[in-house]
Amino acid sequence: MQACLSLRGITKCFGSFSALNHISLDVQPGEVLALLGENGAGKSTLMNIIYGLYQPTAGQILLNGQPVTFSSPLAAISHGIGMVHQHFMLVPAFTVAENVAIGQGKARLTLRLDQIAKELQQLAARYHLQVDPFARVADLPVGLQQQVEILKALHHGAKILILDEPTGVLTPKEITGLIQTVRSLAAQGTSVIFISHKLNEVLEISDRIVVLRQGQCVGEVSPQGTTPGDLARMMVGRDVSFQPDRQASPRGEAILVMDSVRAINDRGVAALQDISLAVHAGEIVGIAGVDGNGQTELAEIVTGLRLLTAGEVVIAGENLTNQTPLDFINQKVGHVPEDRKKNGSIKGFSLWETAVMKNHGNFPFSHSGILNHEKMIDHTQKLVRQYDVRMATIHQSAHSLSGGNLQKLILAREITATPKFIVVMHPTRGLDVGAIEFVHSQLLEARRQGAAILLISSELEEVMSLADRILILYEGKIVGQLLPDEYDPNHIGLLMAGAREAG
Amino acid sequence: MDVDILTGSMFWTSVIAATVRMAVPIYLAGLGEIFCERAGVLNIGIEGQMLTGALAAFFATYYSGSVLTGMLAGALAGLAMALLLGFLCIKRQLDQTTIGVLLNIFCLGLTSFSYRVIFGISATPPTIPPLAAVSIPFLSNIPVLGPALFQQNLFVYAALISVPAAYWLLFRTSLGLDLRAAGENPRAAETMGVNVVAMRYLGLCLCGALAGLAGAFLSLALLGRFVDNITAGRGFIALAIVIFGCWKPHRVLGAALLFGFAEALQLRLQAVGMNIPYQFMLMFPYVLTIIVLAMTSRRTFAPAALGQPYARENE
Amino acid sequence: GEKPKPAAEKTAAPAKMKIAMLLPGPANDAGWNTAAYQGLMKLKDSGYEVAFTESVPVANIEEAFRNYAEKGYGLIVGHGFQFGDPALKVAGQFANTKIFVSGKNPTNAKMLPNVGFIDQSEFEGAYLCGIVAGMTTKTNKIGYVAGMEIPGQLANLAAFTKAVEAVNPQAKVFGIITGSFSDPAKGKEAATAQIENGADIIMHAADSTGLGVIEAAKAKNVMLIGYGADQSALAPELMLTSLIPDLSKAITQQTERIDKGTFGGVWKAGIKDGIIDIAPLSAKVPQAAKDKVAQVRKDIVEGKFSVPEIYERIDKK
Amino acid sequence: MFIDFVQQHIVKKCTGTSATVILAAVILSLLCGAVFIALAGANPLEAYYDMLKSTLGRYYGVGEVISKSIPLVLIAAGVAIGFYGGQTNLGGDGQFYLGAIAAVWTGLLFAELPWPLVFILSWIAACLAGGAWGAIAGVLKAYLNTSEIIVTIMLNYVSVLFVSFLVHGPLKEKGGFIPQTATLPEELHLPIILEATRAHAGILVALIALLTLWFVIHKTVLGYRIRAVGQGLAGARYAGIHCGRYITLSLFLSGALAGLAGAIEVFGIHHRVLEGISSDFGFTAVIVALLGRLKPLGILGSALLLSGLVVGANAMQVSQGVPVSVVLMLESMMVAFVLLGESYRQTAAK
Ligand SMILES: Nc1ncnc2c1ncn2[C@@H]1O[C@H](COP(=O)(O)OP(=O)(O)OP(=O)(O)O)[C@@H](O)[C@H]1O
Ligand SMILES: Nc1ncnc2c1ncn2[C@@H]1O[C@H](COP(=O)(O)OP(=O)(O)OP(=O)(O)O)[C@@H](O)[C@H]1O
Numbered sequence A: 001m002q003a004c005l006s007l008r009g010i011t012k013c014f015g016s017f018s019a020l021n022h023i024s025l026d027v028q029p030g031e032v033l034a035l036l037g038e039n040g041a042g043k044s045t046l047m048n049i050i051y052g053l054y055q056p057t058a059g060q061i062l063l064n065g066q067p068v069t070f071s072s073p074l075a076a077i078s079h080g081i082g083m084v085h086q087h088f089m090l091v092p093a094f095t096v097a098e099n100v101a102i103g104q105g106k107a108r109l110t111l112r113l114d115q116i117a118k119e120l121q122q123l124a125a126r127y128h129l130q131v132d133p134f135a136r137v138a139d140l141p142v143g144l145q146q147q148v149e150i151l152k153a154l155h156h157g158a159k160i161l162i163l164d165e166p167t168g169v170l171t172p173k174e175i176t177g178l179i180q181t182v183r184s185l186a187a188q189g190t191s192v193i194f195i196s197h198k199l200n201e202v203l204e205i206s207d208r209i210v211v212l213r214q215g216q217c218v219g220e221v222s223p224q225g226t227t228p229g230d231l232a233r234m235m236v237g238r239d240v241s242f243q244p245d246r247q248a249s250p251r252g253e254a255i256l257v258m259d260s261v262r263a264i265n266d267r268g269v270a271a272l273q274d275i276s277l278a279v280h281a282g283e284i285v286g287i288a289g290v291d292g293n294g295q296t297e298l299a300e301i302v303t304g305l306r307l308l309t310a311g312e313v314v315i316a317g318e319n320l321t322n323q324t325p326l327d328f329i330n331q332k333v334g335h336v337p338e339d340r341k342k343n344g345s346i347k348g349f350s351l352w353e354t355a356v357m358k359n360h361g362n363f364p365f366s367h368s369g370i371l372n373h374e375k376m377i378d379h380t381q382k383l384v385r386q387y388d389v390r391m392a393t394i395h396q397s398a399h400s401l402s403g404g405n406l407q408k409l410i411l412a413r414e415i416t417a418t419p420k421f422i423v424v425m426h427p428t429r430g431l432d433v434g435a436i437e438f439v440h441s442q443l444l445e446a447r448r449q450g451a452a453i454l455l456i457s458s459e460l461e462e463v464m465s466l467a468d469r470i471l472i473l474y475e476g477k478i479v480g481q482l483l484p485d486e487y488d489p490n491h492i493g494l495l496m497a498g499a500r501e502a503g
Numbered sequence B: 001m002d003v004d005i006l007t008g009s010m011f012w013t014s015v016i017a018a019t020v021r022m023a024v025p026i027y028l029a030g031l032g033e034i035f036c037e038r039a040g041v042l043n044i045g046i047e048g049q050m051l052t053g054a055l056a057a058f059f060a061t062y063y064s065g066s067v068l069t070g071m072l073a074g075a076l077a078g079l080a081m082a083l084l085l086g087f088l089c090i091k092r093q094l095d096q097t098t099i100g101v102l103l104n105i106f107c108l109g110l111t112s113f114s115y116r117v118i119f120g121i122s123a124t125p126p127t128i129p130p131l132a133a134v135s136i137p138f139l140s141n142i143p144v145l146g147p148a149l150f151q152q153n154l155f156v157y158a159a160l161i162s163v164p165a166a167y168w169l170l171f172r173t174s175l176g177l178d179l180r181a182a183g184e185n186p187r188a189a190e191t192m193g194v195n196v197v198a199m200r201y202l203g204l205c206l207c208g209a210l211a212g213l214a215g216a217f218l219s220l221a222l223l224g225r226f227v228d229n230i231t232a233g234r235g236f237i238a239l240a241i242v243i244f245g246c247w248k249p250h251r252v253l254g255a256a257l258l259f260g261f262a263e264a265l266q267l268r269l270q271a272v273g274m275n276i277p278y279q280f281m282l283m284f285p286y287v288l289t290i291i292v293l294a295m296t297s298r299r300t301f302a303p304a305a306l307g308q309p310y311a312r313e314n315e
Numbered sequence C: 001g002e003k004p005k006p007a008a009e010k011t012a013a014p015a016k017m018k019i020a021m022l023l024p025g026p027a028n029d030a031g032w033n034t035a036a037y038q039g040l041m042k043l044k045d046s047g048y049e050v051a052f053t054e055s056v057p058v059a060n061i062e063e064a065f066r067n068y069a070e071k072g073y074g075l076i077v078g079h080g081f082q083f084g085d086p087a088l089k090v091a092g093q094f095a096n097t098k099i100f101v102s103g104k105n106p107t108n109a110k111m112l113p114n115v116g117f118i119d120q121s122e123f124e125g126a127y128l129c130g131i132v133a134g135m136t137t138k139t140n141k142i143g144y145v146a147g148m149e150i151p152g153q154l155a156n157l158a159a160f161t162k163a164v165e166a167v168n169p170q171a172k173v174f175g176i177i178t179g180s181f182s183d184p185a186k187g188k189e190a191a192t193a194q195i196e197n198g199a200d201i202i203m204h205a206a207d208s209t210g211l212g213v214i215e216a217a218k219a220k221n222v223m224l225i226g227y228g229a230d231q232s233a234l235a236p237e238l239m240l241t242s243l244i245p246d247l248s249k250a251i252t253q254q255t256e257r258i259d260k261g262t263f264g265g266v267w268k269a270g271i272k273d274g275i276i277d278i279a280p281l282s283a284k285v286p287q288a289a290k291d292k293v294a295q296v297r298k299d300i301v302e303g304k305f306s307v308p309e310i311y312e313r314i315d316k317k
Numbered sequence D: 001m002f003i004d005f006v007q008q009h010i011v012k013k014c015t016g017t018s019a020t021v022i023l024a025a026v027i028l029s030l031l032c033g034a035v036f037i038a039l040a041g042a043n044p045l046e047a048y049y050d051m052l053k054s055t056l057g058r059y060y061g062v063g064e065v066i067s068k069s070i071p072l073v074l075i076a077a078g079v080a081i082g083f084y085g086g087q088t089n090l091g092g093d094g095q096f097y098l099g100a101i102a103a104v105w106t107g108l109l110f111a112e113l114p115w116p117l118v119f120i121l122s123w124i125a126a127c128l129a130g131g132a133w134g135a136i137a138g139v140l141k142a143y144l145n146t147s148e149i150i151v152t153i154m155l156n157y158v159s160v161l162f163v164s165f166l167v168h169g170p171l172k173e174k175g176g177f178i179p180q181t182a183t184l185p186e187e188l189h190l191p192i193i194l195e196a197t198r199a200h201a202g203i204l205v206a207l208i209a210l211l212t213l214w215f216v217i218h219k220t221v222l223g224y225r226i227r228a229v230g231q232g233l234a235g236a237r238y239a240g241i242h243c244g245r246y247i248t249l250s251l252f253l254s255g256a257l258a259g260l261a262g263a264i265e266v267f268g269i270h271h272r273v274l275e276g277i278s279s280d281f282g283f284t285a286v287i288v289a290l291l292g293r294l295k296p297l298g299i300l301g302s303a304l305l306l307s308g309l310v311v312g313a314n315a316m317q318v319s320q321g322v323p324v325s326v327v328l329m330l331e332s333m334m335v336a337f338v339l340l341g342e343s344y345r346q347t348a349a350k
């Protein structure tokens, strides 16, 4: 059978750096091809070239045997290529229907949002998605935003569909739904290129797996008879352990104490209702829940970034209710934020400026208002070495790091500050297996040293393998508490979906 | 001072009519600015585009005798200047603030130079008959409002009609949606097959043409002549009312009317002999703008990518 | 347009000195600057080699004086009071150049022999205009649109008001200061406001802004008094008269005083000296007013009457 | 095709360095300007010759270029601080006037005190006045989210009118007719550094301000925080920085420098305040700051370039009768061409 899409010798250079090196690849009609690779291996770059967003430095794209060049996404779209991007390509200020309608006006003037909304509802029903076409995207939790992205691609009716890490923010149930959707699309003849760091779902969904490393194809396997361990080895080049080594450690005094806390979100709607909890020294408390049930607000409350409307937050005996973020920092509160680019780092700041974001005003990094660059650089060099942050130079901007490496830098900054309490949100979102392994080991190390850790993650496996206790957050309330021997994905999944714990 | 005058209906009719006259040019320019800012381009050069439009309109009317030709020429001249800005800021991605400021200086020079070359210096500068008012039957008989709103010239009616038209274009058409997407998230728009560059040029062209018309209003409708720097900073006011009006045509009209009202009122209070230093009277519209802006801008509605140059392969 | 070509044209009388003029605004403002520019052109016609620079901001005045002085101009005219300070600063370094400022001299400043000031008594002309307005108005409301609050403008408005009071105690003057000499749209609105307030005569002294005043008057058929030149061509039916400063005479007299070696000091000049006058009165002005104007003018010239010189607002009470 | 060719073979070869780009841009803009000069009836070659001769070829011209660059450097340094803090300060003019009037007012009020004290007092007053004006925009931005661009523009009008009120009324020179303040006593005039020119010691203040700008922005905690707030508000807040305070502070400092510029200008040049002493310095300074990429040397360079342009153009007006309108076109074209040339150079470098 003739390949519907063939890549021949695709090379892409950004300046002197070559991100892709002579990649050749064929995609058959009705096939689900999974693309694997470490962070920064070049997966997204390759997809962006197919979609016409980037121009290849060398090489050729063939569609059904015919050479094509896509000067813009418009050209790719008109050849039946659809793509869900790794980073949301949504206009937050627009409604879902409007987002889908962008660029769709045939006659340019007719805008039939009602029609599109109806089509969306049909699509959503067919693929078991739940999206209100008239909701403003900015008001949707990330999981739903991801669904909007998928709906957008489905609505295009593409013959070749590219999904670049679509499952990062989805719940297990939603992931199952997506896998079904992809399989049924493939059955109808659509070719799908699927990118993910979750090896189990890759094995489940794909017909064929291609692994990239440093811009080159390093192997191709069929999912049959392949284990996650095999895949990990192909990607990283060494063995990876999936189960972190969590040894029991003595639980100390309560560090974070929240008492009947209430808060509202940015839209003025109640986000946290009557939350009371405690996190002790040497303990990891996991918060499980579907995104958008108050996790973001919870993390902001315990770091001073959001005001409470009622209740109290006490950290290491100090009442910090509605104090400034600085007061929390001074009380040795660490925070690995949800959005590493927006909150965790600052655009244009170099690695060494990023590494001292919170203590640039303290000795030894500054003295009577004057910064000590040398000390800042030394400190950063130490962090970078310790946490194996891959970079060109310490002076490059932190935003130019790959996602995983930026995450490592932020973790290094927060953990090495020896916090009494640290809140960690989605610490491994988007990371490759090697990086995940490392991050987990560092969190456990911090716990061993006596930090109280609040781990917020939508990754159920991650929470179960790390946490000493799991609290389930649903609609701003804690609806259940489980100890390690009670961990059961099905039960937790039910609680996350709103079923109250009996008793 | 004649206090009784403040309570007469004549007074308010005249204030409202003056409000409308003062508001129309800044509204037209502000409407244009809505289009280009919605597409993501901050057009600080709008003052220069108004100025060029004012001269071109006057020139064309003077030699052709037709006001319509003049309006067309004004719109085209403003558009030409907008295209110049587009080349530099969209194609070459230069800083929009700098280029806008430079364009204003350039247009000030260009217009007074051209006027001088064409008409020379004289104590009796050339004029054309200012556009006559057209009164609308029935409506113009409504007390107070009638004479104020419905005995105006064509520009005023055009401005009023343009509110729903612009609203429709921006919010009820595909083109408007694509244009707004280019100003909110150009990269997302691009992945949806929108030609972001084209949308930005489109917004800028609409802006230039409307700014040119706003200039034409001054030279054709209001004064029947051109003088150096005839716009006298009205372009900057237009920039302000766009923010003030949350990038929506009807609100921008409201903002323009508020500003026009402040101007009309301060001149009338001076005319009836209010005894406050005139500088404070003249400050009134600007202070009012700041106060109202401060009270209303808690939530921002600015297009998210406003002022950011868009290049494809950039991060 | 006419362009000065200092280097190119050889003048008929080579003995005559080169004259340069600095204008604070554009030469075609149909007011203060155009009046001076036309004066300069008269001198050019009578054989002087002339040059001018327009729209000179305060920050550049000193430099402009110096540039002309270095080019060997014998007389440099700075048209406005703001030229006084810089003139006194530059003049010390260029003994062979005379600088002539048409505007009030800065108080407390040390005078120099090669700097002369002419304090033009425009307000004398404004007084005559006030007589015309006061005796012609039917509604007893008279508008006056000024540009900015500078001494000349204030004195004009006050003298105008005094004259109206003198000939017609019932009449009132309502002045508006627009804050700009170059915003005709605002001028038009200001005049419209006055017309709607009942004014049937409006005087302007606001250059380009005044052009808007004229448009407003034309639209509402209200009588006008112009400024800068005889503006009757701009509104033939409506223009009663205009206040005309004639700088060419003043400059010519200065050249004579330079020749005689009597240049310098402050020279207060008005109607008597032929520097200030008003344009011929239109047919709409009642005969009584014409007679009164002629009478007062004669008294001023003969020194029997001195026009009140007041530098504050007295128009609205 | 053609453009590609030009870009590959000509632009790439000729645009190795910024210097060549600037030279090429200047030549191109002079060529365009020549058309207008010729249309105005003057000889472009002579005009340009005069332009060059009057700036670099003349002792006084050099002094004049320096003196004109002083307010531009100071205001642009302020504009740069604003930009570092993410704030666009288009209110330089208004802050300049307020600084000028505050300085003169204070200077006249305390004229009896020893002169160094008066200097300090009145310059502080200028900084406070300009700074307060900037801080109004800052507070409104930080706590009410009001666009600082619009507020600073509106405040320009307000302060120009307010200064006009002061010089016509309360601060008018005693017994004078002209709307201007009294003159500062002789010992408060800044010393001239190039004899018989207007280049005054204010240039030292400007240079110190530039060095301070660089030092504060890159070497101090304050600068770190201002940059953090400017480049990522959410990140700065996360890092424990009081965003509102630093937004306000950056506009305060920005206004304070513009106010200082006003003080220096009146102490160095005019020795009193009257209307019209700033000819759009605020906007020009924005161009200077951006052209100089917010860097001290860049700001100094572009301020000298722009004031050189003004001085040369003024001379050209006088010697060749080139109208001011052509000068405006020439100035704006030259800056635009330099920016354009830079952008082509960067494209070619990629
Ligand atoms: N616009 C760009 N400019 C410069 N370098 C880039 C650009 N885009 C990507 N890169 C670099 O190219 C390499 C490949 O990036 P890419 O995003 O394709 O990785 P990826 O395989 O998708 O990684 P991840 O799993 O983290 O998404 C990285 O080193 C990245 O830093
Ligand atoms: N995450 C954010 N995203 C966007 N804007 C923000 C964010 N955080 C803060 N701001 C804006 O920053 C400004 C000031 O924020 P903040 O309340 O942190 O100041 P503050 O630290 O309380 O300052 P001060 O100590 O002076 O009171 C406000 O305009 C606010 O809207």
Ligand SMILES: [Mg+2]
Pocket (backbone or CB within 6 Å): A043, A044, A045, A086, A164
């Ligand atoms: Mg990727």
Ligand SMILES: [Mg+2]
Pocket (backbone or CB within 6 Å): D244
């Ligand atoms: Mg606060």
